[in-house]
Amino acid sequence: MKTFEKGKLRVWYDEALLSVPPEQCFDVGFWQQQERIVGQASGRGTTWFIQLDNVQGALRHYRRGGLFGKLVRDHYLFCQWDKTRSYQEFQILNHLRQAGVNVPRPIAARAVKKHVCYQADLITEKVPNARDLVTILQENTLRDEMYVKIGREIRKMHDAQVNHTDLNIHNILIDDRERVWIIDFDKCGVDFSQDWKSGNIQRLLRSFKKEQSKHNIFFSEHSWQLLVSGYLPQVKE
Incomplete structure (x- = not known):
């Protein structure tokens, strides 16, 4: 820099x-x-x-x-x-x-x-050839593995100890190579405590439900459970 x-x-x-x-x-x-x-x-x-x-x-x-x-x-x-x-x-x-x-x-x-x-x-x-989740889910459903990918990307962000204070589905993008991106980090910061992480996830769930009510996006409880499965730490056998 x-x-x-x-x-x-x-x-x-x-x-x-x-x-x-x-x-x-x-x-x-x-x-x-x-x-x-x-x-x-x-x-x-x-x-x-x-x-x-x-x-x-x-x-x-x-x-x-x-x-x-x-x-x-x-x-x-x-x-x-x-x-x-x-x-x-x-x-x-x-x-x-x-x-x-x-x-x-x-x-x-x-x-x-x-x-x-x-x-x-x-x-x-500018993330090339990417659209936010609201736009995508207004048109069609997401494949199951994409919800898992979203959960994993959020987990990576949380493992880096970054508290995204406005985590919502407008701030999650998917590009034409099916990569998940997270944007808009104004007022966000590194936080080494743990108590904010569940709040981030619950805020995201409220965002899904709000847009489902407002714009009738394709979203279900099954979709959310897939996202959570991607977010949770992977257990090594």
Whole structure:
């Protein structure tokens, strides 16, 4: 990881993936001038998909949600640079990749200090040819072995001691090679206690049930038991 420092700006980046000046890579106008915007997605804000030299990146500006987010859209209280949300998510993704978990490669993270607050942005690799579980399950059922794979990937994340505080089926992707990916690690962290892990799993179950009620996704108790069987430690004979 390289660091670019200038005044109240910090950018942390992977120089193997980013060949443009780090101070410019979060400027959507810059990418538009280069004709490298290849798509966008709307959620809490707009995620811009940009064509880098060898991969596609997803550029996201950090925004608050909920009622407080209507009052303070995108400012966070500054404590120190390595406590900013962009830096921490960048580091969590690197940690998980080193642990063998399928998560997007972090490309660059930015924090800009504004008085006692800061604003933040992140560029990660866009997972190629992948769709989230909600989209997939609205169309068809998943094969049994895919639920087992999902459970195993979550187990790998938990074995790396990462608490995904928003583990839901929007944040689980499957690509065209049937690999399972986990995304969106904002506000997540390494936690060496154990009591949060069952809460993660129960949150995921609630997500399945919510989307089953809301979007009539294909899901059953049998599907859940398969996922749990993949998550549980394998007993060696």
